[in-house]
Amino acid sequence: MKASANEKAVIEARKITKRFPGVFALNQVDLRVYAGKVNAVVGENGAGKSTLMNILSGVYTEYEGELLLDGKKVEFKNTAEARQVGISIIHQELQLVPHMSIAENIYLGQEPLNRAGFIDYKKMEENARALLSELEFETNVRQKIASLRIGQQQIVEIAKALSFDVRVLIMDEPTSALSESETNTLFKLIESLKRDGVAIVYITHKMNELTQLADYVTVLRDGRSVRESAVKNISVNDVVKLMVGRDIKDFFVKQPHERGDVRLKVENMSLKKSRKSEKYLLRDISFDVHASEALGIYGLMGAGRTELFETIFGLHTTLASGTVCIDGKSVNINSPDDAINAGIALIPEDRKHDGLVLNMAISQNISLVSMEKILKIGMLNETLEQNQAEKYREKLNIKSYSSSQPVMKLSGGNQQKVVVSKWLATDPKILFLDEPTRGIDVNAKNEIYKIIDDLAAQGIAIVVVSSELPEIMAISDRIITMCAGKLTGEFFRREFSEEKILHAALPK
Amino acid sequence: MKKRKIDFSNLQPLIALIIMAVAMTILSENFATRDNLFNVARQISVNVCISVGMTMVILTGGIDLSVGSILAFTGAIAAGLFKNGIEMQGINLFAGTTLFGAIWIALAAGAFLGWFNGFMITKFKVPPFVATLAMLTIARGLTMLYTKGFPITQLGDQFTYIGTGWFLGMPMPVWISIIVISLAAFFMNKTRTGRYIYAIGGNERAALLSGVNVNKVLVVVYMIAGALAGVAGLLVTARLDSAQPNAGLGYELDSIAAVVIGGTSLSGGKGSIIGTVIGAGIIGVLNNGLVLLNVSPFWQQVIKGLVILLAIIIDKIQKEK
Numbered sequence: 001m002k003a004s005a006n007e008k009a010v011i012e013a014r015k016i017t018k019r020f021p022g023v024f025a026l027n028q029v030d031l032r033v034y035a036g037k038v039n040a041v042v043g044e045n046g047a048g049k050s051t052l053m054n055i056l057s058g059v060y061t062e063y064e065g066e067l068l069l070d071g072k073k074v075e076f077k078n079t080a081e082a083r084q085v086g087i088s089i090i091h092q093e094l095q096l097v098p099h100m101s102i103a104e105n106i107y108l109g110q111e112p113l114n115r116a117g118f119i120d121y122k123k124m125e126e127n128a129r130a131l132l133s134e135l136e137f138e139t140n141v142r143q144k145i146a147s148l149r150i151g152q153q154q155i156v157e158i159a160k161a162l163s164f165d166v167r168v169l170i171m172d173e174p175t176s177a178l179s180e181s182e183t184n185t186l187f188k189l190i191e192s193l194k195r196d197g198v199a200i201v202y203i204t205h206k207m208n209e210l211t212q213l214a215d216y217v218t219v220l221r222d223g224r225s226v227r228e229s230a231v232k233n234i235s236v237n238d239v240v241k242l243m244v245g246r247d248i249k250d251f252f253v254k255q256p257h258e259r260g261d262v263r264l265k266v267e268n269m270s271l272k273k274s275r276k277s278e279k280y281l282l283r284d285i286s287f288d289v290h291a292s293e294a295l296g297i298y299g300l301m302g303a304g305r306t307e308l309f310e311t312i313f314g315l316h317t318t319l320a321s322g323t324v325c326i327d328g329k330s331v332n333i334n335s336p337d338d339a340i341n342a343g344i345a346l347i348p349e350d351r352k353h354d355g356l357v358l359n360m361a362i363s364q365n366i367s368l369v370s371m372e373k374i375l376k377i378g379m380l381n382e383t384l385e386q387n388q389a390e391k392y393r394e395k396l397n398i399k400s401y402s403s404s405q406p407v408m409k410l411s412g413g414n415q416q417k418v419v420v421s422k423w424l425a426t427d428p429k430i431l432f433l434d435e436p437t438r439g440i441d442v443n444a445k446n447e448i449y450k451i452i453d454d455l456a457a458q459g460i461a462i463v464v465v466s467s468e469l470p471e472i473m474a475i476s477d478r479i480i481t482m483c484a485g486k487l488t489g490e491f492f493r494r495e496f497s498e499e500k501i502l503h504a505a506l507p508k
Numbered sequence: 509m510k511k512r513k514i515d516f517s518n519l520q521p522l523i524a525l526i527i528m529a530v531a532m533t534i535l536s537e538n539f540a541t542r543d544n545l546f547n548v549a550r551q552i553s554v555n556v557c558i559s560v561g562m563t564m565v566i567l568t569g570g571i572d573l574s575v576g577s578i579l580a581f582t583g584a585i586a587a588g589l590f591k592n593g594i595e596m597q598g599i600n601l602f603a604g605t606t607l608f609g610a611i612w613i614a615l616a617a618g619a620f621l622g623w624f625n626g627f628m629i630t631k632f633k634v635p636p637f638v639a640t641l642a643m644l645t646i647a648r649g650l651t652m653l654y655t656k657g658f659p660i661t662q663l664g665d666q667f668t669y670i671g672t673g674w675f676l677g678m679p680m681p682v683w684i685s686i687i688v689i690s691l692a693a694f695f696m697n698k699t700r701t702g703r704y705i706y707a708i709g710g711n712e713r714a715a716l717l718s719g720v721n722v723n724k725v726l727v728v729v730y731m732i733a734g735a736l737a738g739v740a741g742l743l744v745t746a747r748l749d750s751a752q753p754n755a756g757l758g759y760e761l762d763s764i765a766a767v768v769i770g771g772t773s774l775s776g777g778k779g780s781i782i783g784t785v786i787g788a789g790i791i792g793v794l795n796n797g798l799v800l801l802n803v804s805p806f807w808q809q810v811i812k813g814l815v816i817l818l819a820i821i822i823d824k825i826q827k828e829k
Contacts, residue, residue, distance in 0.1 A: 313717075337719040346717060354717050357710035359777050368707055369718045371700045379698040422718070 008071070010035045010199045011056065011087065011168055016065035018051055025051040027223040028065070033168060038190060038200045038213050040231070043220035044243055044441030049203050052220070053170050056201070057089040058082030086167030090157045090174060098146040103128035105145055106160045131159045135189055151182030158189065169193065170201040175209065187213060207236045219243055244442055252449040252474055255457060259477065260291030262328070263461035264344075264430050269322030271304075271311050271485075281307045282485045285322070289430065294452065294462040296476030298469065299505050304485040305465040306349055309432045313339045313346045326429065340369060343429035347419050347436060349465075351412075355419040358408040362400060363389035365407055365418050370425040392421035396451060413444025420451060430461045437471060449475050469498050481505040520826065521770055521786040521819070528793050536800040544796070546679055550747075552792035553685035556785055557740040558759060559766040560692045561733030563784040566767050567709045568729055569776030570629065570636035574643035575737040575763060578621050579756035581651045583741035586614035587660040587751035590667055607666050615738040621647055622734020626727030644760070651753050660751040671746030681743045688739060693781045701725060709776025765812075766791055769819040790815070 009032035018026040026048045033039045043049050054060045056067070058076030066073050069085060076082040079089075096105050103125045104111075112127065114120040128141040137155045145153060154174060161169055175183045190200055190213065202214060210217060210231060217234065219227045219242040226242050227234075271282035282304050289295045299305050311320045314333040324331055324342075331342045339346070348354035356365055363385050367374050374384040389403035396417040400410060407418050416436065423431065433452065437445040452475055456462050466472040472479060473496050481489040481504040489504030532539040539545075558575045565572045590610035605613070621643060628639040673680045696702035704725045707715040716722050740759075745751045770787030772779025794815060798808045 315717075335719075335721070336717055337721060340719040348717055353711070354713050357707050357714050357777065359710050360706065364703070364706075368703075368715070368720075371703065375700075380700070380703060 007034050009033055009068075010070065012068040012071075013052065013056065014066050014068065016052065016055060016063055016067075018048075018055065018060060018063045024223045026055075026063070029220065029223070029225045030228070031056075031218050031225060032216075032228065033199045033201055034216060035167070035199045036194050036197045037215040038194065038202050040202045040204060040210055040214035040217040041220065042204060042210065042217060042239060042243060044443065047220040047243070048223040049220055050172065051223075053089060053172060053201065053203065056082070056168075057087055057170055059089075083164050086165050087170070088161035088164060088166045088168070089170040090154070090161060090172065092172040092174075092176060094150075094153050094157055096145045096153055096156060096160075099144055101142045101144055102132070102139065102148075102156055103141040105156060106131065106141075106163055108160075110163070127163075128159070131162060132156075134162075135159055136185075149182070150177045151179065151185065154178070154182075154186065155189070166198055168199045168201060170203075172203045173205065174202075175204070175206065207240065210239065211236060240442075252446050252453075254475060255453055257292050257457050259293040260459060262288045263291045263293075263326065264289045264463075265325040266312060267323045267325075269308065269311060269324075270320065271307055271316055272319045275319065280485055282311060282320075285482075285485075285487055287480055287487065289461040289463055291429075291459045291461050292456050293477045294456045294464060294475055296472040296479040297463065297465045297482060298467075298472050298479055298501055299465075299482035300507075301467070302484075303482040303505065305482055306434055307485075308482070309346055309348075309434055309463075309465065313344060313432070340426060343427075344432065345369075345423035345426055345428035345430070346432045347416075347423055347434060349434040349438065351415055351419050355422075356407050356415060359406050361389075361404040362393065362398065362407055362410075362418055363403040366392055366403075366421045366425055369422055370427075373425065388425060389421075392417075392424065396421055397447060411441075411444075413440035413447070416440055416444065416448060417451075420448070424455075428460060430463070431455060433462070433464045435466055436464065437466075437468075445471075469501060473498070473501070483507055520822070521783060521790060524819075525786055525789050525793065528790065528797065532793065532797045532800070536797070538800050539797065544800075546682070548792050548796045549682045550679045551795070552788050553679075553681035554740045554743050555759070555762050555766055555788045555791065556685040557688050557736050557743065558763040559770075559784045559788050560688055560781055561736035562760075562763045563767050563770070563772055563779060563781055564692070564696070564705055564729045565636070565733050566764075566772050566774060567705050567776055567779055568726060569709045569712070570726070570729075571764070571774075572622075572625065572640045572730065572733045573637065573760045574621065574625060574640040574647055575733060575740075576756035576759035577644045577647035577651065578618050578734050578737040579741040579744060579759060580751075580753060581621065581647045581654070581741070582614040582618040582738035583745035583755055584651050584655050584660060584751040584753065585617050586610045586742055587663055587667070587745050588654060589613055591660060591663060611742060614742065615735050618738025618741065619731045619735040622731040622737075623727060625734065626730035629730065630723035630726050655751065655753045657753055659753065661749060663746070663749055663751075668746050668749045671743050671748070681747070684739065684743065688736065689781060689785055696781055701728060705729060706777055709778070711777070762791060765816050769816065771823065787819075790819075 011033045013029060013031040016026050016029045017024065029048065029052060031041070031052060041049050041052070051060065055063050058079040058081055061077060068074070074085065097108065106128045107124050112120045112123045125141050132139065132141065132155070135155055135158060137152065145156065148156065174186060178186065193200060204210065214231045217229055217231050217239060218225055219239060221243060265288040267286045269282055269285040270280055273279040273281055285308060297305050297308070310316060312324060312333070314335045317334045324333060326342055333339045333342060352358065357368070366389050367385050371380070374381055374388060376384060386403055392398065393400065393403050398414050398417045398421070400414065407415055410418065436452070437448050440448070452462055452464065464472060464475060477493050479491045479496065479501055480487055481501060483505055484507060489501070491501060558579065562572055562575065589605045590607055593605055625640050625643050628634045629636050670680055675683055696705065704715060704720045707718070707720060708722055708725060712722060741756070744755050766787035767779070767784050768774065768787070769790055770779065770783030770785070772783060791812070794812060795808070798811060803811070
């Protein structure tokens with residue numbers, strides 16, 4: 001049953017089409033948003049969710065199709081106009097000024113003035129306090145944003161949205177950086193906004209939030225809206241099916257492969273917090289990885305997983321101690337260059353900040369570490385570079401119109417494949433992967449798992465860090481757990497159980 | 509060989525340059541003469557030499573404000589050494605220098621000051637703006653110390669040939685700048701270090717994690733900028749037959765303007781040597797044109813500033829589309 005039969009949408013998008021050079025970001029998309037309801041929008045990365053939200057909130061002003069507000073056609077020239085009619089958006093990456101106070105942030109751009117025309121701080125702070133207490137957040141509004149936790153910052157963002165007369169509040173993956181208790185607080189807040197008649201547009205990747213929170217769901221796939229339904233009338237499984245456009249029965253299944261000799265042996269690795277500090281980020285970590293083995297490292301945020309990779313990779317030489325042996329030989333790694341020459345590859349956690357040069361072409365990113373391979377009489381050879389890129393583009397199924405396309409324009413999953421290609425081009429013996437599937441969609445995740453598995457089959461020693469237990473259990477032969485910079489457990493595949501592993505990783 | 513695609517970001521300044529040249533040809537009968545065009549080319553060559561180095565610096569996301577002062581310093585060193593040799597009063601040492609000896613030592617001095625910039629920036633993490641601002645006064649001070657505040661003149665035909673001579677029908681400075689441009693374009697497009705310069709400007713951390721020795725590349729870039737400012741110093745000194753302690757004042761601004769007009773992004777990672785050459789061409793034709801049209805020097809400065817703004821605005825509008 002269509003919801004629109006008995007309810008009227010506050011805002012409705014009809015046949016919205018938005019083109020970017022070479023691609024349809026949105027293709028004839030319909031969306032209805034109902035007052036006093038949570039209207040979830042789901043879809044894989046690149047399905048067009050953010051583009052649609054940017055149109056609703058007046059960020060993009062050029063598109064085909066129409067927006068109806070209370071049944072009347074509207075065209076926003078900018079975000080201010082959208083806000084005036086009551087549409088506010090809270091972006092995934094919060095848009096607050098860290099070194100300004102809570103009150104200043106909430107009233108940024110609409111500061112109350114006194115008679116002399118100066119900012120009326122007293123009034124501003126009173127109003128801010130009143131707004132926040134409605135959200136049950138009692139705090140000193142003169143505090144700097146930088147001193148707040150992410151969840152608290154989000155409440156400030158919501159307060160900022162509410163400082164206007166908000167009718168439609170768009171939230172883009174609001175819980176992605178929140179702890180569980182912060183998430184619960186947010187959900188309560190959303191419930192109370194619903195009671196006040198605010199229409200919530202809620203973008204999420206998390207299926208449990210759908211059942212827990214949402215009233216309606218719209219599924220986007222490849223820039224099209226494939227289904228709108230009341231949540232009670234559709235199963236999570238069906239939603240997932242609609243998102244990926246196929247059954248996920250061919251979920252990743254690990255191939256068994258014989259593990260070889262010890263490839264990498266790390267002994268007594270320690271890392272000080274700073275030169276003078278007596279605190280340690282890593283303390284006496286020892287482990288080994290065999291050829292053809294996938295070793296998982298599991299731990300909570302701050303357990304020191306990323307630091308462990310970086311230390312082995314030669315990024316913290318002045319603060320670190322410990323020894324590294326590769327294939328039985330002790331190696332001295334003082335820089336990433338040394339690590340690369342020793343056969344180590346590191347696929348970092350944050351591909352945009354650490355992994356890619358975004359404005360460079362796919363081919364140029366892939367050749368960056370292994371440039372000696374595309375030299376001809378000592379000079380960079382573009383043909384060799386293109387060929388190399390084409391090889392990986394095909395092998396890893398990197399979706400792009402050409403290998404000279406800047407990686408900036410690719411989706412998260414494809415960007416990650418470029419990072420993987422870049423490191424495969426170095427013919428590594430040991431591959432470190434730090435959260436290899438963060439922020440990429442289900443299909444691309446499975447492809448990445450498959451790639452990891454194939455590489456292990458070829459004899460590469462794999463070390464994977466992941467915060468997702470099911471993921472790490474699916475891809476690892478063995479898992480070690482870390483907590484507060486120390487090793488706290490080791491599990492072979494036959495001993496894997498979520499409870500045991502989680503228990504080992506939790507602080508005692 | 510595959511046909512190379514035309515890079516449209518380079519095309520825009522080129523079109524502007526052509527339009528300006530055509531307009532000048534119509535407005536002034538003196539513009540499109542052989543003498544005047546070579547004159548323009550010769551004037552541009554100084555800025556080209558500086559700006560090629562500046563392009564590399566800006567591509568890494570940095571800036572070099574010291575090029576004008578380094579120009580004066582190297583000019584003075586070359587002139588002084590060639591004319592007076594090396595004299596050390598304390599130990600009674602005197603050694604004469606050949607022209608080439610003087611040139612190499614002067615260029616090495618320029619590279620050394622560039623190295624000092626790079627060292628401060630990489631070792632002590634001094635922001636490039638500040639480090640090279642300091643060098644702007646340091647190098648100017650060193651020039652004053654070396655020349656005691658007086659120009660070094662009458663350098664002889666051999667030296668002035670560099671600035672005023674002709675070779676195969678073209679002025680020497682034009683030859684020199686063509687060599688500088690070719691070497692730099694080759695360096696940027698065909699060598700690993702050139703590629704690393706783009707990578708560092710695009711994402712320094714990604715470059716570091718890809719095994720690029722970021723600090724080394726940065727030091728090399730500032731050394732090149734210093735040495736190329738040195739080449740420009742030779743050209744200026746030879747052209748005037750005089751090393752002026754005040755030479756090169758404000759040249760860093762013309763150079764940054766040329767780089768920016770040529771389409772290089774001030775935040776690094778994007779741009780090209782050829783773009784900069786065209787940018788320098790635009791500034792050169794503008795300077796020359798305004799003189800030919802008898803525009804007052806005061807208005808010339810105003811117009812130049814407005815052209816820089818216009819270039820940036822057009823660039824921004826293009827990018828937003």
